[in-house]
Amino acid sequence: MTADSRLSPSPETVNRLVVLPFQKALEIAFKSIQVRFFRSLITTLSLILAVAFLSFVNVGTDVADGMLASGQPQLRQALIQAGYDIGPEDTSVASTAKQRWIVILSLLVCVVGIINAQLMAVTERFREIGTMKCLGALDRFILRLFVLEAGMQGLAGGTVGALLGALFSLVNATVSYGWDAVAHVAWAEVALSTLVSVGVGFLLSLVGVLYPAALAAKMQPVEAMRVEQ
Amino acid sequence: MNQNSSHNIVRVSDVTKTFQLGKLEVQALKGIDLEISVGNYLSIMGPSGSGKSTLFNMIGGLDKPTTGRVFIDEVDIAQLDAFELAWLRCRKIGYIFQTFNLIQVMTALENVTLPMTFAGVSADDSTQKGLELLKLVGLQDRHQHKPSELSGGQQQRVAVARALANDPAIILADEPTGNLDLTTGEEIINLLKTLSRERQVTIISATHDIKMLNVSDQVVWIRDGRIDKIEDRDELSISIGTIDLKE
Ligand SMILES: Nc1ncnc2c1ncn2[C@@H]1O[C@H](COP(=O)(O)OP(=O)(O)O)[C@@H](O)[C@H]1O
Ligand SMILES: [Mg+2]
Numbered sequence: 001m002t003a004d005s006r007l008s009p010s011p012e013t014v015n016r017l018v019v020l021p022f023q024k025a026l027e028i029a030f031k032s033i034q035v036r037f038f039r040s041l042i043t044t045l046s047l048i049l050a051v052a053f054l055s056f057v058n059v060g061t062d063v064a065d066g067m068l069a070s071g072q073p074q075l076r077q078a079l080i081q082a083g084y085d086i087g088p089e090d091t092s093v094a095s096t097a098k099q100r101w102i103v104i105l106s107l108l109v110c111v112v113g114i115i116n117a118q119l120m121a122v123t124e125r126f127r128e129i130g131t132m133k134c135l136g137a138l139d140r141f142i143l144r145l146f147v148l149e150a151g152m153q154g155l156a157g158g159t160v161g162a163l164l165g166a167l168f169s170l171v172n173a174t175v176s177y178g179w180d181a182v183a184h185v186a187w188a189e190v191a192l193s194t195l196v197s198v199g200v201g202f203l204l205s206l207v208g209v210l211y212p213a214a215l216a217a218k219m220q221p222v223e224a225m226r227v228e229q
Numbered sequence: 230m231n232q233n234s235s236h237n238i239v240r241v242s243d244v245t246k247t248f249q250l251g252k253l254e255v256q257a258l259k260g261i262d263l264e265i266s267v268g269n270y271l272s273i274m275g276p277s278g279s280g281k282s283t284l285f286n287m288i289g290g291l292d293k294p295t296t297g298r299v300f301i302d303e304v305d306i307a308q309l310d311a312f313e314l315a316w317l318r319c320r321k322i323g324y325i326f327q328t329f330n331l332i333q334v335m336t337a338l339e340n341v342t343l344p345m346t347f348a349g350v351s352a353d354d355s356t357q358k359g360l361e362l363l364k365l366v367g368l369q370d371r372h373q374h375k376p377s378e379l380s381g382g383q384q385q386r387v388a389v390a391r392a393l394a395n396d397p398a399i400i401l402a403d404e405p406t407g408n409l410d411l412t413t414g415e416e417i418i419n420l421l422k423t424l425s426r427e428r429q430v431t432i433i434s435a436t437h438d439i440k441m442l443n444v445s446d447q448v449v450w451i452r453d454g455r456i457d458k459i460e461d462r463d464e465l466s467i468s469i470g471t472i473d474l475k476e
Contacts (some may be wrong), residue, residue: 016316018347028335035334131330134291135391136319136347138311221318222292225282225326225403 029148045119045159050110055165055197114208133221150209158201244297281435282339327404338372362390383415402430435460
């Protein structure tokens with residue numbers, strides 16, 4: 001216990017940084033999801049539904065585009081009967097304004113749901129967060145852990161939702177228009193729509209965790225130490 | 230180990246703490262002066278609500294005094310920025326809580342290695358040291374267990390091992406035996422005593438557990454936010470008979 005245990009600013013200050021390697025943070029975040037699987041599932045469920053809906057609508061549009069591009073009059077007719085607003089010169093169907101609004105609304109509702117679920121998760125983990133801070137965690141470590149968890153949930157939930165939505169959309173097209181319709185689908189477009197939906201899910205999850213994670217990170221260690229009577 | 234015998238590892242200077250409860254002001258600490266020298270086993274004794282935990286939080290850098298200063302190693306901790314404060318909590322101080330406060334989703338070993346991860350110790354080294362520390366507290370066979378699979382006494386042992394992870398100069402314990410039965414509490418107290426003797430760690434323990442008196446080098450009696458009296462070990466053994474009656 002000589003001069004090096006002093007705290008006064010010195011050239012060694014650089015060595016005095018506390019760290020949380022990315023690999024380790026990833027590991028902790030993953031375990032945290034694993035252990036609280038049910039809780040994570042609930043948080044992710046609204047995301048899965050919203051992303052599935054988005055993917056369903058987009059893949060539906062892709063299918064309709066494929067039908068239109070086939071140039072077969074009976075498929076074009078089927079689309080018009082199904083309610084698509086197609087002019088004589090159109091080569092692709094635009095999703096209707098109403099559809100877009102419903103998708104946007106469902107995504108908004110989803111974000112609010114995620115914020116709510118994450119706020120509860122933060123409250124449940126007050127003691128854990130405070131303890132980590134007592135062990136030397138910086139605000140940013142806590143932030144990083146929550147964002148990583150949300151990122152993983154977003155990727156997993158987004159993937160599941162996007163695949164479900166795409167699948168359901170294709171099944172729906174087969175039932176409504178027959179095999180013929182699906183035969184003309186541009187699979188690259190469907191894949192792209194699915195990927196975009198995964199990306200949107202990932203982003204929504206991150207947006208949803210931002211405020212709760214900031215709240216957790218700002219928490220004073222002493223608040224977590226209170227023995228509730 | 231230079232001029233340590235005269236060196237105060239902790240110095241509390243005229244510290245007050247006022248809590249605002251709506252319109253009501255609660256003064257939990259009403260001017261505390263305290264000096265703690267290296268390697269001491271110090272107990273802060275007092276009835277519930279006397280301000281022990283509040284003082285504990287001040288010394289541990291977990292909360293800021295309303296007025297007055299706290300020095301660790303002669304550095305005013307109010308002057309530290311967020312990084313230095315985190316470093317202090319990580320490397321200089323080990324905390325032990327009444328409610329154990331292990332991280333529930335981690336195994337005993339992961340709980341012990343977490344402070345070492347924060348301190349930048351490599352995974353291999355921290356695992357090895359974690360296992361050594363768990364062995365020291367007699368839990369080497371339980372390192373893969375989650376806190377929920379351990380008894381209260383075992384959880385507190387893990388917490389002691391965790392507090393030792395980065396070889397801190399100070400161990401702060403707030404009612405470490407508060408949630409334990411008599412024998413288990415005694416085991417934890419003896420463990421702390423052994424550590425303070427063999428590792429020269431300064432131990433500061435807030436408690437109203439009379440069992441703590443036997444092992445303390447110094448006892449600070451606190452009452453209603455003020456220091457009632459400070460007794461050294463030799464004075465204690467004389468008055469120990471009357472203490473039981475007092476509580
Ligand atoms: N966060 C707080 N807000 C308001 N009052 C508090 C707070 N923490 C402690 N107190 C009050 O300060 C006094 C001392 O509390 P505490 O330090 O917890 O005592 P002890 O640990 O000795 O039981 C008590 O009257 C308690 O009600
Ligand atoms: Mg207390």
